[in-house]
Amino acid sequence: xxxxxxxxxxxxxxxxxxxxxxxxxxxxxxxxxxxxxxxxxxxxxxxxxxxxxxxxxxxxxxxxxxxxxxxxxxxxxxxxxxxxxxxxxxxxxxxxxxxxxxxxxxxxxxxxxxxxxxxxxxxxxxxxxxxxxxxxxxxxxxxxxxxxxxxxxxxxxxxxxxxxxxxxxxxxxxxxxxxxxxxxxxxxxxxxxxxxxxxxxxxxxxxxxxxxxxxxxxxxxxxxxxxxxxxxxxxxxxxxxxxxxxxxxxxxxxxxxxxxxxxxxx
Amino acid sequence: xxxxxxxxxxxxxxxxxxxxxxxxxxxxxxxxxxxxxxxxxxxxxxxxxxxxxxxxxxxxxxxxxxxxxxxxxxxxxxxxxxxxxxxxxxxxxxxxxxxxxxxxxx
Numbered sequence: 469x470x471x472x473x474x475x476x477x478x479x480x481x482x483x484x485x486x487x488x489x490x491x492x493x494x495x496x497x498x499x500x501x502x503x504x505x506x507x508x509x510x511x512x513x514x515x516x517x518x519x520x521x522x523x524x525x526x527x528x529x530x531x532x533x534x535x536x537x538x539x540x541x542x543x544x545x546x547x548x549x550x551x552x553x554x555x556x557x558x559x560x561x562x563x564x565x566x567x568x569x570x571x572x573x574x575x576x577x578x579x580x581x582x583x584x585x586x587x588x589x590x591x592x593x594x595x596x597x598x599x600x601x602x603x604x605x606x607x608x609x610x611x612x613x614x615x616x617x618x619x620x621x622x623x624x625x626x627x628x629x630x631x632x633x634x635x636x637x638x639x640x641x642x643x644x645x646x647x648x649x650x651x652x653x654x655x656x657x658x659x660x661x662x663x664x665x666x667x668x669x670x671x672x673x674x675x676x677x678x679x680x681x682x683x684x685x686x687x688x689x690x691x692x693x694x695x696x697x698x699x700x701x702x703x704x705x706x707x708x709x710x711x712x713x714x715x716x717x718x719x720x721x722x723x724x725x726x727x728x729x730x731x732x733x734x
Numbered sequence: 735x736x737x738x739x740x741x742x743x744x745x746x747x748x749x750x751x752x753x754x755x756x757x758x759x760x761x762x763x764x765x766x767x768x769x770x771x772x773x774x775x776x777x778x779x780x781x782x783x784x785x786x787x788x789x790x791x792x793x794x795x796x797x798x799x800x801x802x803x804x805x806x807x808x809x810x811x812x813x814x815x816x817x818x819x820x821x822x823x824x825x826x827x828x829x830x831x832x833x834x835x836x837x838x839x840x
């Protein structure tokens with residue numbers, strides 16, 4: 469992908485199809501959350517409102533679990549903040565997808581970003597347009613909300629996801645996508661550091677802190693192992709559109725983009 | 735019919751608070767990265783970031799699933815390296831974990 473629209477119907481459709489393998493697990497876990505909501509006194513409308521506006525599975529599970537007649541609002545919001553801190557890093561890593569795109573595209577497309585459609589987007593061989601990311605998010609949102617509704621209406625009787633290893637689907641997809649993200653030897657040390665950091669964090673710290681410890685270790689090691697931009701063809705990738713008088717809404721591919729150089733695909 | 739239309743102000747405000755912090759971090763992360771240089775050390779770090787975050791997401795979940803989780807994750811990785819097929823890799827990992835739980839209660 470070198471240019472093109474921000475959100476094409478085709479990219480949205482491909483993004484949705486890419487997330488298809490996650491349908492059973494997302495639906496069942498959505499239903500489990502629906503059952504939990506009936507036990508904690510959330511209305512179905514409130515739950516769906518949360519699924520649409522927050523759209524973050526693990527934070528929603530913790531929040532609904534904390535929900536009581538008198539809502540511990542501050543506790544819930546702080547817990548959400550901590551569990552979702554990884555989205556700062558996830559958002560940062562999406563920079564190539566939004567390179568040269570106007571602010572409104574970023575504002576529109578960054579809401580429906582879950583771990584799953586983000587991982588699927590980052591693992592594509594060619595950097596997809598924002599529509600791919602959004603298509604996956606919209607698909608997962610519909611499945612997630614449908615699961616919530618079915619679980620809420622049944623108020624129980626949902627099969628245990630663990631029996632069919634549906635809980636493991638997320639782990640397996642993420643592990644497999646990691647292989648697709650391998651760009652070369654320079655990934656090795658940061659990845660090993662991330663794994664070690666995550667393992668240490670898993671055994672020493674509660675909740676999702678292990679994600680931040682692992683990612684932090686990966687960041688530090690990748691910063692330390694940087695050997696300099698030894699390729700002279702790597703020019704700044706800033707898209708200059710003012711010179712030609714093109715409006716900011718038009719993406720102009722930069723001929724100096726390293727993706728077009730001989731190093732592309734390394 | 736369940737209380738589809740009942741929204742208490744406390745619930746709506748709590749949910750909006752959750753939504754604002756979550757969306758703020760999603761968009762904020764991207765906008766912060768936009769301000770980082772496009773080349774050099776920071777660009778190199780940003781390129782390593784997706785893999786580092788992803789590994790940090792699934793490694794702890796594999797550990798939480800116990801021995802069978804570690805076996806299942808290893809099988810997923812090997813299947814992906816051999817087949818380069820996401821669905822095959824996913825089925826390999828999930829199949830092993832489901833079988834392991836069924837036969838050994840692991």
